[in-house]
Amino acid sequence: MMALKTLRFAVILAGCGNKDGAEIHESVLTLLSIDRAGHQYQCFAPNISQARVLNFLTNEEMPEKRNVLIEAARIARSQIKPLQDFKPEDFDILVLPGGSGVAHNLCTFARDGAKMTVLPEVESSIRAMHQAHKPIGALCIAPVMVAHVLKGVTVTFGRDEKINALFQASGATTINSDARGIVVDEANKIVTTPCYMLDARISEVGEGIDKLIQQLIRMV
């Protein structure tokens, strides 16, 4: 059923920039898609230090510290709240954009692989929305957090067979998709799209995100 009321989306960002934070295109196109559909969003990010700061020209670590919430505020034009203030009862849908910051700041997947842990406030956000039967969308690498927290779900990692194998081993079902497609787990109300897990063009990423947002709205 297409919802007729204005829906409230919570969007959790992992910083600002695909190599050490939130993937910027994925984050912005998520906000665009929500707003174009006539719904509302609130961005959140954890108030923690980034695991690392990269020079995006050289790919080398820079000798400085940045805060995930402060940097994510760049994408959100300062309209952002600390994730600890997230109240699942205030939102209808949760969306998790990707970027390496997801695997470094929001969970330890980049370092620990299958032995990863998820930041407690991210884990509790995913779990609370799922328990309330509210839809969750995850982009790019963010499905690793959803598949880790909620065992037995169906997600996509693009065509990354190594990550597929890791999460199949812990009970997830993985379905390959290109950037223009989405994978829908109807029972668990989870929608995923691979975005820049693949060598995609921005318009393809935008198409996948538009489909994901539309599907999440239908599931409310």
Added chain:
Amino acid sequence: MMALKTLRFAVILAGCGNKDGAEIHESVLTLLSIDRAGHQYQCFAPNISQARVLNFLTNEEMPEKRNVLIEAARIARSQIKPLQDFKPEDFDILVLPGGSGVAHNLCTFARDGAKMTVLPEVESSIRAMHQAHKPIGALCIAPVMVAHVLKGVTVTFGRDEKINALFQASGATTINSDARGIVVDEANKIVTTPCYMLDARISEVGEGIDKLIQQLIRMV
């Protein structure tokens, strides 16, 4: 005439974030609109220190230095070149997204108002494209640079009457517009849209940018 060939857009970024760099939404939606239209883009930024680094939560200056090119690379997913390498003969269209970084890093408008100067490599890029009769698009506050370098052009600053008066005094024509609209100077092949000069929604900004990109394509 609608161009049938693949057009090459140069996009000059002023950093990463609306308060001290390039406005992120405007920059990303520019790239999206170009790619959706089937054309190509190359991002550029000057290899200089930012005039300032702001904390996007408190609006206070942070005691650190950031480089405009390295930070802009976050928006460009590292696919960016130093502006000194820009060759006007390699491009059909120039686009200048906005953000406070334009007024702080690419020119001195924020500090000097009508007595502003434009970074030489930005000024020469604008001048070279104009002399070659190639279209130039400018978003948000970026039209201040175009109106300063090319006297007598027609641009929009949204509904900012103070900035309108400043540039009318130096020979520009200003036309008010909302974020969903564009202002077209056919003779000079200049297209402008106010984006976040106004209190706009991201979907309105996206609509204005889509119209601007389509108009620039028609002018080639």
